[in-house]
Each structure stands twice: as structure tokens, then as C-alpha cells.
Amino acid sequence: MIELKNITVNYGDFTAIAGLDLSIRQGEFFTFLGPSGCGKTTILRTLVGFIAPAEGSIEVNGKDLTHVPVEKRKIGIVFQNYALFPSMNIFENIAFGLKVAKFSKEYTGRKVKEVIEKVDLKEDQLSRNVSELSGGQQQRVALARAIVMEPEILCLDEPLSNLDAKLRVGLRGELKRLQRDLGITTLYVTHDQEEALTLSDRIAVFNKGKVEQVGTPDEIYNHSATEFVCDFIGDINRLSPALVEEAARQSGNVPGKNKKGFIRIERMGTARTARSNIAFEGIITDREYYGIYTKYTFDVQGNSLKCIEKNDGNAYFNPGEKRSLYFNFDDIMLFERGGL
Ligand SMILES: Nc1ncnc2c1ncn2[C@@H]1O[C@H](COP(=O)(O)OP(=O)(O)O)[C@@H](O)[C@H]1O
Ligand SMILES: [Mg+2]
Incomplete structure (x- = not known):
């Protein structure tokens, strides 16, 4: 020791x-x-x-x-x-x-x-x-x-x-x-x-x-x-306090006022799952192909948010398409506003 x-x-x-x-x-x-x-x-x-x-x-x-x-x-x-x-x-x-x-x-x-x-x-x-x-x-x-x-x-x-x-x-x-x-x-x-x-x-x-x-x-x-x-550590999405509040409202949570949220990009997806309790509408602005997975960038109310999708033979989405990003409130890491 x-x-x-x-x-x-x-x-x-x-x-x-x-x-x-x-x-x-x-x-x-x-x-x-x-x-x-x-x-x-x-x-x-x-x-x-x-x-x-x-x-x-x-x-x-x-x-x-x-x-x-x-x-x-x-x-x-x-x-x-x-x-x-x-x-x-x-x-x-x-x-x-x-x-x-x-x-x-x-x-x-x-x-x-x-x-x-x-x-x-x-x-x-x-x-x-x-x-x-x-x-x-x-x-x-x-x-x-x-x-x-x-x-x-x-x-x-x-x-x-x-x-x-x-x-x-x-x-x-x-x-x-x-x-x-x-x-x-x-x-x-x-x-x-x-x-x-x-x-x-x-x-x-x-x-x-x-x-x-x-x-x-x-x-x-x-x-x-x-x-x-x-x-x-790793790729992360930042959620503005307004988006954190919206996420809390949709999922019936109380985040406290003026919190900033961070969420790992693989915790967001373009398909609703059993865990999803939040959906953010947005527009795909970018698509990057990585072989094992594809990384999409969304614009959601002025926030740039990324997600990854495993490449399992499904069709790709294109930049310009309107889509939703699904995730679970518990996956957001919340911090006081300020700092970075
Ligand atoms: N011999 C030295 N004299 C003066 N400053 C140093 C010396 N060695 C390291 N530093 C400074 O101390 C800090 C920490 O350095 P270091 O321990 O080498 O960092 P790391 O290994 O994380 O890159 C840096 O700002 C570096 O410039
Ligand atoms: Mg060193």
C-alpha cells in the first residue's frame, strides 16, 4: 500500500x-x-x-x-x-x-x-x-x-x-x-x-x-x-440548461435549476428503446462512417449533439433529414452551471 x-x-x-x-x-x-x-x-x-x-x-x-x-x-x-x-x-x-x-x-x-x-x-x-x-x-x-x-x-x-x-x-x-x-x-x-x-x-x-x-x-x-x-475521457455531448430542463420535463424528473448536462454519445440513438424516456427532435447535420459504427451529428435547438449507430445493415440517414434523438434521463451527468 x-x-x-x-x-x-x-x-x-x-x-x-x-x-x-x-x-x-x-x-x-x-x-x-x-x-x-x-x-x-x-x-x-x-x-x-x-x-x-x-x-x-x-x-x-x-x-x-x-x-x-x-x-x-x-x-x-x-x-x-x-x-x-x-x-x-x-x-x-x-x-x-x-x-x-x-x-x-x-x-x-x-x-x-x-x-x-x-x-x-x-x-x-x-x-x-x-x-x-x-x-x-x-x-x-x-x-x-x-x-x-x-x-x-x-x-x-x-x-x-x-x-x-x-x-x-x-x-x-x-x-x-x-x-x-x-x-x-x-x-x-x-x-x-x-x-x-x-x-x-x-x-x-x-x-x-x-x-x-x-x-x-x-x-x-x-x-x-x-x-x-x-x-x-471519451466523446461527450453537452446539453444546455434549457435542454436539461426540457429533458427533465419529458421524463418527469426534477434536475434542479440551471444545471448543465453531459451525456456520452453512445447513450443517445436514432431509435427508441425500452429505456428511452426522452426524444429530442433535430436535424442531421453530419454523418461520419467508422466501419463498425456511424456517427451522426444533430442540431437540436442550436445544440450540436452526436450519437453513434452500429452498422448492422440498416439504411443510413442523410444530412438534412429531420429525425429524433432518444435517450434516458438517468444517463445525463448533471453539473452546476459555470466552469468550462
Ligand atoms: N525540471 C523542471 N523545471 C521546471 N518546470 C518543470 C520541470 N519539469 C516539469 N516542469 C513543469 O511542471 C509541470 C508538470 O510537468 P510534468 O510532470 O512533466 O507533466 P506531465 O508528465 O503530466 O506531462 C509542467 O508545467 C512542466 O512544464
Ligand atoms: Mg510526462
């Missing part, structure tokens, strides 16, 4: 992290998600020990690590840019930490062999130079180098960001399996909401050095705590 208590990190006059509190559970895959510059790397580097916080404390399993040096924290780290030693071959890269810690040659050889199997590297690759490897393979080496030390915590800072899309998705699956097998508490940094949703047990959504929400992927996506979270 990791406890970050009231952590503040400054770079000169600039406060990058202000009074952060977070608890991470044993064995959890925990993700820091947020836009570039919101402080994700800063908080990870603080936990690892590269940065000393101006205030606050870091505890792991009840032990205060705030002033413990990096190499004594038992935290493995993998960076976006691999950060391998270019003059060493793969074996030497993976074995580096064991060598520094003066483990025997025999033990080191055995551990390296064990670990390359876990990250799907081949033994005949061990003598190759890291510069001969693809990005994906380099990242496997970086991962092997971290886990060979049997850390208590694994920290991964955008480890897949430099890889092309297909490889990223493949490695993502492998990473998740590996983490499950090892059962190691993992802190993962990304700006990619899909990565966060698919990999994580829980996610902390960051905005400007502060945590907006901590929750499971489903909680973050379907019960966003703030407008920022709504907007950052």
Missing part, C-alpha cells in the same frame, strides 16, 4: 503539484491520467525519489520513504524513451542492477533467463546490441531490466507512447498479463484515455497538478465527478 500525503512539488516559483493525497492498494494497476503538463511525471518521479517534495510524505506499507534514497526504495521504473545503455548488449542492460548489487554470476544468469521469458525476448537475442532492436523490443528490455530486480512497485511513464498504434495495443495486452502474473503494484502514467481505461484497476485523473477524480474505469467514464473528467 502506497500513501502519498499532502505532497507539494515546486520547480522554483512554480508549484507543479499542490497538496496531493493518494492511496494506492497492494497489487493494484493504478494509472495517472491527464493532459500533457498536468504533473503526472512529476508525481511519479517524486515517488521514485528523483524529486524531493517541498511538503508531504510518502509511505509504503507503513514505512516512511520520503527521505530514503532512490536505490533503497525497491521501485522499478520504465520510461517512455527506453533509456537503455547504448554501449551494452541486451544481457548487460538487463543484468545491470544485479551486477551493481553484486549478485553472483550464476544467480544473475538465471534471473535474466527467467525474466526474458516473461517479457517474450529470446535467449539468442541477449548478445545483440540494443541499437539493433525495434522500439517494441527495446521497451521489453527496459521492462525486463526493471522487473529483474524484483521491485515492490513498478512505475511506468508513458512506456508505449513512442510505439506505433498496432504495436502499442499488442504490448498493452502483454503488459497487463505480465502485471497480473507478477501481482506487482503498478503505477502507470499516460495521457491516453483508452490505455487508462483498458489497463487500470483504478485511475486518478489529473488536471493542473490536482486530482479531479479517483475511480475504476467505469466510475470515471460513466460517473465523471467533474466537467473536466467528462470532457477529457
